[in-house]
Amino acid sequence: MSASLKPLGLAAALVAVAACSPAPSAAAGSDAATASAAEVTEAAPAPVATAPSTAADAAPAPAAPQLQAAMRDLWHGHIVHARDYALAVHAGDKAAAKSAADAVVANAKDISKAVAGFYGDAAGDGMLGLLAGHWGAVKAMTDARAKDDKAAADKAMADLTANAGEIAKFLAGANPNLPEDTVRGLLLAHGAHHSQQVNLILAGDTAGEATEWTAMQSHMDMIADALAGAIAKQFPDKAS
Numbered sequence: 001m002s003a004s005l006k007p008l009g010l011a012a013a014l015v016a017v018a019a020c021s022p023a024p025s026a027a028a029g030s031d032a033a034t035a036s037a038a039e040v041t042e043a044a045p046a047p048v049a050t051a052p053s054t055a056a057d058a059a060p061a062p063a064a065p066q067l068q069a070a071m072r073d074l075w076h077g078h079i080v081h082a083r084d085y086a087l088a089v090h091a092g093d094k095a096a097a098k099s100a101a102d103a104v105v106a107n108a109k110d111i112s113k114a115v116a117g118f119y120g121d122a123a124g125d126g127m128l129g130l131l132a133g134h135w136g137a138v139k140a141m142t143d144a145r146a147k148d149d150k151a152a153a154d155k156a157m158a159d160l161t162a163n164a165g166e167i168a169k170f171l172a173g174a175n176p177n178l179p180e181d182t183v184r185g186l187l188l189a190h191g192a193h194h195s196q197q198v199n200l201i202l203a204g205d206t207a208g209e210a211t212e213w214t215a216m217q218s219h220m221d222m223i224a225d226a227l228a229g230a231i232a233k234q235f236p237d238k239a240s
Contacts, residue, residue, distance in 0.1 A: 177230035
């Protein structure tokens with residue numbers, strides 16, 4: 001973890017909830033996650049204003065802006081490296097694929113160390129195991145689809161779905177402000193983005209993948225922001 005993230009990385013690690021689902025489409029997943037995010041954090045009172053000039057003017061300020069920024073950095077690292085892996089597999093570049101996979105693992109270790117800082121080494125080890133399961137399934141799904149191995153791809157997606165539930169249970173147990181079902185819904189929507197992105201990359205649909213990538217990044221921000229609010233509520237003296 002970079003020096004700039006160390007003071008905030010402990011709370012930021014609670015956003016390590018990446019898991020995937022074969023069921024929803026990316027668009028449907030985003031819609032479901034938007035509703036779920038609203039359930040995770042308490043909405044700020046609506047400002048008494050007649051006509052805000054921009055959407056940013058209307059949005060409430062985050063409870064812990066530095067925590068929010070740190071969480072976004074960690075989660076964007078996850079999706080950037082996972083995307084790089086899929087692009088390298090599609091290009092047949094084994095060296096680049098290995099480098100991207102190593103970067104995903106390094107990111108997961110940073111998140112897990114942060115969890116350990118709040119909840120102890122056992123919790124950090126548990127988070128790392130869950131993240132390893134997530135990445136192992138994403139990687140297996142990407143590799144299987146690249147080889148047109150439907151059976152292996154289906155198994156990987158089933159593993160991703162199960163892993164989503166496991167991570168949701170872990171986070172709900174760590175933070176009472178994170179309802180397990182709500183978090184699982186957010187993770188399944190994230191998984192829909194992973195799945196759709198891999199399909200578009202392997203199909204060589206550059207324009208489609210660019211659109212999906214924009215949506216995926218926005219979804220990561222939404223998850224990070226919702227969880228930052230829950231974490232700030234749990235640790236008001238630590239979050240800033």
